[in-house]
Amino acid sequence: MGTRQVATKQFSDYALEKMMDLFHHHDHEVGSQLKKTEPEKYKEYKSTDCITYVLNVLSHAFREMGDEQSADRAWQLGAHGTELAKYLVKKHDWKAVYLNPDSAHPRDATADAVRRSEEHTYSSLIALKKHTYYDIPLKYAVQDYCVTPEDHESFQLLNKNKPVTQHNETDIASLEQVSFGFGISRGGMHTWLFSKGKIYEVHWNSIGDGLYEATPIRIFPWLSGAIIIPPEQTKYLAVSAKLK
Numbered sequence: 001m002g003t004r005q006v007a008t009k010q011f012s013d014y015a016l017e018k019m020m021d022l023f024h025h026h027d028h029e030v031g032s033q034l035k036k037t038e039p040e041k042y043k044e045y046k047s048t049d050c051i052t053y054v055l056n057v058l059s060h061a062f063r064e065m066g067d068e069q070s071a072d073r074a075w076q077l078g079a080h081g082t083e084l085a086k087y088l089v090k091k092h093d094w095k096a097v098y099l100n101p102d103s104a105h106p107r108d109a110t111a112d113a114v115r116r117s118e119e120h121t122y123s124s125l126i127a128l129k130k131h132t133y134y135d136i137p138l139k140y141a142v143q144d145y146c147v148t149p150e151d152h153e154s155f156q157l158l159n160k161n162k163p164v165t166q167h168n169e170t171d172i173a174s175l176e177q178v179s180f181g182f183g184i185s186r187g188g189m190h191t192w193l194f195s196k197g198k199i200y201e202v203h204w205n206s207i208g209d210g211l212y213e214a215t216p217i218r219i220f221p222w223l224s225g226a227i228i229i230p231p232e233q234t235k236y237l238a239v240s241a242k243l244k
Helices: 012-023 032-037 052-064 070-077 081-092 114-130 153-157 168-174 230-238
Strands: 029-031 047-050 097-099 141-144 180-184 190-195 200-202 212-216 225-229
Touching: 012 052, 012 190, 012 212, 012 230, 029 032, 032 047, 032 097, 032 212, 047 052, 047 212, 052 070, 052 190, 052 200, 081 097, 081 180, 081 225, 097 114, 114 141, 114 212, 225 230
Parallel strands: 029 047, 097 141
Antiparallel strands: 097 225, 180 190, 180 225, 190 200, 200 212
16 A cells, blocks of 8 residues: 655645634734724733734744744844845745736826826836836736726826726736735735735724725725735746736
8 A cells, every 4th residue: 555645734824824813813902003092991902903914924834834033034024014025035935926906097096196096007117117016026917907997087087098908817817816925015005915816904993893804806995016925826827927
């Protein structure tokens, strides 16, 4: 009789387990801003926020993999989401994927915030030309998966002379197969986790049911950003998503 092979857990497996455990069991936690505002009321609660969620998960997975040094390094870099992302790419061979639901017509353009929306079009240009997102080296780009219709207010405010963007289903469908990733929006202003087409995040001003939230990536309101995925997850991405 042959020897039975025992499957070895990968980083993604440990990370996903911890991510979902915190998502479903956080009665002991409160948003960091809420605790700061009312410290006495929430003194028995553990403080958390978007980056703390990320760091709890990443450090747990590193430790389960027997890598205490990387677990500690993640916490050292945690105040800067982009630095953490660059560390994972350069030291652990993770791959960064640029995201943008509509590279030509950002859905969040308003009369008062056109310049803010221009970041989405500009970051797309840099991603395709220089293969970077806030100096994070990019390997893939998944764009144009939630197209802004021509009659939408935002379409009329920014790049209205450009045609409606062509919907790209192939690349987003492949990304939705990735079981774990770490994401950043607006250059690290917001950080989050990702699994199977959903973005998992923590709201720093909430507690209870409103503390953690899962949102389909196709309708995530922060729009452009990047997901950094462990090397074992790249097998799911479509060939067309690879930057050339």
